[in-house]
Amino acid sequence: MEKLGLNEIREKYLSFFESKGHLRLPSFSLVPQNDKSLLLINAGMAPLKPYFTGQETPPRKRVTTCQKCIRTPDIESVGKTARHGTYFEMLGNFSFGDYFKNEATSWAWEFCTEVLKLPVDKLWVTIYQDDDEAFDIWTKKVGVAPDRIVRMGKEDNFWEIGQGPCGPCSEIYFDRGEENGCGKPDCKVGCECDRYVEFWNLVFTQFDKDENGNYNRLAHPNIDTGMGLERLACIMQGVSNIFEVDTVRNIMKKVSEIANVKYGDSDRTDVSLRVITDHIRSTTFMISDGVKIANEGRGYVLKRLLRRAARHGKLLGINEPFLYKVCDTVIEENKSAYPELVSKKDYIKKTIELEEISFARTVDEGMAILDTYTAELKEKGEDTLSGEKAFKLSDTYGFPIDLTVEILEEGGFKVDVDGFNKNVEIQRTRSRDAIKDADVLGWKDELLEKFATLPKPEFVGYETLECDAEVLGIFKDNDFVDSASAGDSVTVVVSKTPFYGEGGGQVGDTGVITTENGSIEVVDAKKLRDGRIILACKVSEGNVLKGENCHCTVDKARRKSIAANHSATHLLQEALREVVGDHVEQAGSYVNDERLRFDFSHYEAVKPEELEKVEKIVNEKIFEALDITCAEMPVEEAKKLGAMALFGEKYGNIVRVVKMGDFSVEFCGGTHAKNTADIGIFKILSESGIAAGTRRIEAATSLGVLKYLEEKEHIINETAKALKSNPSEIAHKAAAVTEELKQTKNELSKLKAEMAKSGADDLVKNAVEKDGIKIVSAVLEDVDIDAMRTMGDNIKSQIGDGAAVLASSTGDKVTLFVTATKSAVARGMHCGNIVKEAAVIVGGRGGGRPDFAQAGGKDKANIAKAVEKAVEIALGQIK
The missing domain is CATH 3.30.980.10 (Threonyl-trna Synthetase; Chain A, domain 2)
Structure with a gap:
């Protein structure tokens, strides 16, 4: 067989099925459309589900695609083994009620043996154990030797998910040779070892499973096939895993070059190289397909993958943003099939670089806290970090839970993940409770479904802003009624409507509907999922009856x-x-x-x-x-x-x-x-x-x-009046006032500094002392934090060894400030702990470093008590 590159294989496959009458569709976005069951597209057939279910009409009955896919359930295993990955491409050919088993099997065999030239003696076929029809087709029509066909059970060769369309499967395997096997005497197709590789699954969707578990034959069966492109490339290139496939290997080479680490040198570095290589492929395509970094949903998947890759970069000794550089290679290797990567290159790279920079800050902050937590665990002889602390790391500092788990596992510790999840759920409940239901017009989905029982209105609003119509339905108080009177708020459906229903970012039209005996104000128009337009109205005069004629007029100026x-x-x-x-x-x-x-x-x-x-x-x-x-x-x-x-x-x-x-x-x-x-x-x-x-x-x-x-003119005139200036001169006047304020502020700062020095001289005289450490304290009036810092520095310079404990109130705000000399810190003093405990007395909180800390509060009445408490704590810390 010929050694083919991944990009060559993809093109050969799509071209082959085009020659069989299939429409080649480009890969759908990784972001599912109108499918809430999926976070990201995870299989080749996933975007085509509406065609299989009959909800939508396919562009052609025969379709072929190469679909980008992301799967993340095994994310923790990525890198640790050479077989796991999050990003892959799936080749597929599909029939929507057109051809069936005969064509699907014969074309699959033709592509394998004549296009790819795979050795027939290396190929095996599996079928569902009861599918005699498939056995006959494979052996009598396709020509596969009966002893190369293996029957397997429902678990392996029957595709179904609950009720609905389902059917038997037929899979094609490649024998990689005895040297890749487990050596057991019963090693055969289906064995868990690496000898027999399943690379193509043909699903024959021929049944419809009902609620009673009966399998009913479909009048128009479908074909759904899936073949992993990277897995096929492994076979064609004679390599054992996806990281050795040409396009993937080239990405890993770029990572190795940046890290100055060679793949294969050690298991530890190999893990990191595989993680980075896989994750940068995934994230590049996710960003290209419009996924934005976020703290939930698919945005969190993107964030998690990027941050996991960035951390493994640090493990390789890379201490600067680098993933955005590797992105160049990902784009270069995939641009022939996905040219949009080139046009979005700058955006993709910048998004990755900014997240790398953001994560670097998070890691530095989070790691410092995590080090504190692990030190506490060691001191107490414990091995599990509490869910509460893990949640605080995630919620307050943005440190991902999976990263916390991974880092602690490397140090031999565990995390109470259940406890973490409980804290997450508590927070979610609070958020849900804070949201009030404001759906006063009855636009909720469960109510809107009722409108599907009425004929679909004809929209004429592109051509005209008024028309005659018939009142098809009146919806009031959660039910359909035959009439409505003045003052009633109702939802109306008419046979023909010029009112544009809200959609595509454009608001709905408003206007008037008149009948023989009444007038209705249209306050909003809404478009439902199936395109029908319904009208939120208020009956302003008379009454309106179901079935009567009416005249609709859109507010033209609006x-x-x-x-x-x-x-x-x-x-x-x-x-x-x-x-x-x-x-x-x-x-x-x-x-x-x-x-x-x-x-x-x-x-x-x-x-x-x-x-x-x-x-x-x-x-x-x-x-x-x-x-x-x-x-x-x-x-x-x-x-x-x-x-x-x-x-x-x-x-x-x-x-x-x-x-x-x-x-x-x-x-x-x-x-x-x-x-x-x-x-x-x-x-x-x-x-x-x-x-x-x-x-x-x-x-x-x-x-x-x-x-x-x-509005701007009014602001300019009011500003000119306040500045006592003409509107045309306000810029010059504002600059002059700003300069004057700046000079006044400088003079005030100098004055405060002198006062602070003078005040410090007086305060030092009243210092308390313990074992050579002096503590100066004071309650000040209307002194800002800058002046307190200056005063604290002056106090420290005068006392030599010791600390200053200062407090001030400005308006309703209380500020506590503690600073200590290096010698006092060396004797056990910790300003952060002092201020943290003292701040509680004034109804506040704060903290800081051993030599400097501040806190805020609101209880002015207890400011003196807080200072006394701070001095007491400080004296108690001295060793």
């Missing part, structure tokens, strides 16, 4: 403003990509009649000069008066036009494309202006970060800009 703001978001996205970079992708938006909000992927604040440039480009396109056209077309045709899709969104065969001259082309179901000139003018109001790797721009158009300018 719709016009919403459309202008929505069109502006398209111009904004294109301008951002032009100025900031191609990695910019929409991460969310909100458009109403007053403002627009646009969230996008970017790793740092957009510079002021970049924002100016973006704003200028958008306004230039507005003033160019570009025609805005909206058209429905096949999705492939839209892609040829270069239409930009909303990241991770699933689109049907027919899509709506919004085009603004030659500047912007996007998939979009929202409403838009007719011409960019209708937007009027565009103004960026703010730019901020909302999450790691995600920025937000808020902006206004047209009358919204006018309102913004009026």
Whole structure:
């Protein structure tokens, strides 16, 4: 057989099945769409589930893919063995009610023996023990020798998950030779050793399992196959594990180069090299697919993988950010199949680098605390860290629980993980209790399901803002009713609607519905999952009856403003990509009649000069008066036009494309202006970060800009009045006032320093002493912490060996400050412990180092007692 690279194998597979009439689909995003059962895509068929269940119509009955996958259940084993990994690619060919066993088996055998040229004497086939049909096809039609077929039980060769579609499997194995076996006399296909490698699973979905456990034949059976690309590459390249496959090996070489460590030199360093290599593959693809670093969900998986890899870098002696450099090799090895990695390269690398820097800070802080905890465990002769302390490390300091477990295990200690989880659950319960249910309009899913019993309304809101219709249903007080009267709040469904239902970040329309005997105010419009639009209304006059005719009218001025703001978001996205970079992708938006909000992927604040440039480009396109056209077309045709899709969104065969001259082309179901000139003018109001790797721009158009300018003008006039200046001179006046304040502050600081020195001289006279250590204490009035520090330094310089215990109240705030000389610390004094205990008396808390600490409180009445307590503790510490 020919030795093929991983990228070559992938292309050969997809091309082969294209030649068999399959549609080659690109890998779906690692982020599942409309599938709450998965955190990340973990199998080749996972994104295709809607096609298998019949919920969606596939683009073709025969499909082939190479799907990116992430699996994390065995994350702790990654690195410790050479076979575990979190990222892999799965090749698959699928039939949705088209071909079945005959074609699936014969094509699989053809690809293995004629394309890959795998030796027939090395191949074995397994079938489900009762699947005589498969046995006959393999032996009589495909031509596989009967003695190369192995029957296996339900656990191995039957695929099912609860009720629903299921069926027998047939797997193809490769014999790696006796030298890779366990040596047992009964070693055969199915043995746990490394001799026989299963690399292709053909699932024949031919049954539908009902609630009674009966297996009913499907009228249109399906084919679902899966083959691990890396596993096949191991076979084709004659290597024993994924880390020796060409593309993966090249990534590991880069890590070895940075760490100056060679793979194979020691088990300890090999573990770290494997962890880093696997995790940087996973994280590069996750970030490319839009996963953001977070403390929960898939964002936490990303964070955990990055931090685990970074820590193993430290174990290899790498003490600076390095993963973002390895990312270059990951992209280089995969760019032929995933060109989007190249366009997002800067964004991916910057996201990784920033998280490495953040984690370095976390590790330094967390490790110091963890060292304290382990020292306590050793002192007490215990071997388990409490769940409470593990939770504090995670919740307060951001130190991941899995990292705590891993580090302590290396030192021979354990963690009370159950106790940790209990603390996590307590916190979650508190969070849930703090959220109030504000669903006053009855938009909850369980209620909305009832609307599916009505005919689906026809949406005509792209073409017109008013139309005649029939009232199909009236929903009031959690049930359908036949009529509603003035004052009633109801949800109405009409046969034809010009009202745009909230979706794609655009708010729903408002307006009026009139009937023969009544008038209804439409306060909101909502789009359900199946696309039907329902209307939240209040009956303002008369009554409304189910089945009567009505006339629907959208608030035209409001719709016009919403459309202008929505069109502006398209111009904004294109301008951002032009100025900031191609990695910019929409991460969310909100458009109403007053403002627009646009969230996008970017790793740092957009510079002021970049924002100016973006704003200028958008306004230039507005003033160019570009025609805005909206058209429905096949999705492939839209892609040829270069239409930009909303990241991770699933689109049907027919899509709506919004085009603004030659500047912007996007998939979009929202409403838009007719011409960019209708937007009027565009103004960026703010730019901020909302999450790691995600920025937000808020902006206004047209009358919204006018309102913004009026607000600014009012602020300028009020500021000028306060400064006793003309509006045109406020900048100069403000600068002069700031300089004057600065000089006054400097003079005040000098005065306070002199007072502090003078005060220190008086306080030293009243010092208490124990065994040569002097302690000076005082309760001061309206003295800030800077002055207290100065006074403390002066006291220490005068007493030689000892400490200063000072307290002051300013307004409602109490400040405690303790500082000690090195000699006093050497004799046992610890300022942090002193202030921590004394602060309780004034209802506060604090802490610090042995030589310096401070605390805050609110109980002014007990300030003198707190100082007395601090002096008492300090005297007690002296050894």
